[in-house]
Amino acid sequence: DTEVTQTPKHLVMGMTNKKSLKCEQHMGHRAMYWYKQKAKKPPELMFVYSYEKLSINESVPSRFSPECPNSSLLNLHLHALQPEDSALYLCASSQGRGNNSPLHFGNGTRLTVT
Amino acid sequence: SQQGEEDPQALSIQEGENATMNCSYKTSINNLQWYRQNSGRGLVHLILIRSNEREKHSGRLRVTLDTSKKSSSLLITASRAADTASYFCATVLNTGFQKLVFGTGTRLLVSP
Numbered sequence: 001d002t003e004v005t006q007t008p009k010h011l012v013m014g015m016t017n018k019k020s021l022k023c024e025q026h027m028g029h030r031a032m033y034w035y036k037q038k039a040k041k042p043p044e045l046m047f048v049y050s051y052e053k054l055s056i057n058e059s060v061p062s063r064f065s066p067e068c069p070n071s072s073l074l075n076l077h078l079h080a081l082q083p084e085d086s087a088l089y090l091c092a093s094s095q096g097r098g099n100n101s102p103l104h105f106g107n108g109t110r111l112t113v114t
Numbered sequence: 115s116q117q118g119e120e121d122p123q124a125l126s127i128q129e130g131e132n133a134t135m136n137c138s139y140k141t142s143i144n145n146l147q148w149y150r151q152n153s154g155r156g157l158v159h160l161i162l163i164r165s166n167e168r169e170k171h172s173g174r175l176r177v178t179l180d181t182s183k184k185s186s187s188l189l190i191t192a193s194r195a196a197d198t199a200s201y202f203c204a205t206v207l208n209t210g211f212q213k214l215v216f217g218t219g220t221r222l223l224v225s226p
Contacts, residue, residue: 004156031212033212033214040221041218041219042202042216042217042218042219043157043202043216044216045213045214045215048212048213056213088154090156090157092156092157094212100144100145100162100164100206101212102147102159102162103147103149103157103159103212103214104159105149105156105157105158106156107155107156108154108155108156110154
């Protein structure tokens with residue numbers, strides 16, 4: 001089990017649906033991340049929040065909308081997705097701004113867009 | 115792209131043998147990290163080596179870093195079936211934020 005909890009574990013949604021992915025950590029970490037991983041590929045960075053502020057957006061399409069309500073929670077709101085957005089979405093956290101703190105990952109949400 | 119390249123892409127060995135995975139990257143880094151991922155699960159951090167370090171050990175893991183060649187290697191000694199997983203190197207750029215970029219990964223299969 002990991003210390004980063006992601007819900008739901010699996011999600012199937014149509015292209016017109018609106019859904020949200022949730023991530024929670026209680027390690028006191030101040031940086032949180034969303035990664036997208038396609039099958040047999042490495043994770044690709046989407047967003048980084050540092051101290052609840054969006055620090056990095058890797059040119060992600062606006063149909064993905066991140067939100068960090070507080071230091072423990074990270075959401076990813078999904079709207080009008082495409083089938084090619086089907087992937088494993090991974091949340092991670094780390095201690096803070098420093099470059100030398102490892103990332104702690106959740107087990108991901110397996111998203112299928114139909 | 116900063117993304118690292120790993121080789122081999124896949125490695126199949128017997129229990130008890132050593133497994134070596136290599137990672138090459140393109141630009142200067144702050145540190146390099148290795149992660150493991152079991153199928154369909156999240157990644158687990160294994161080891162971090164800073165740019166001014168050349169070698170690091172953790173249990174059965176040995177990591178080397180050669181910044182002049184922009185390369186790193188991960189050695190798993192006396193492998194076990196439970197080591198079967200994908201292994202990724204990840205580089206951290208010299209920025210103020212933890213921007214971790216993953217390599218292409220090596221799929222390791224350890225047979226009993």
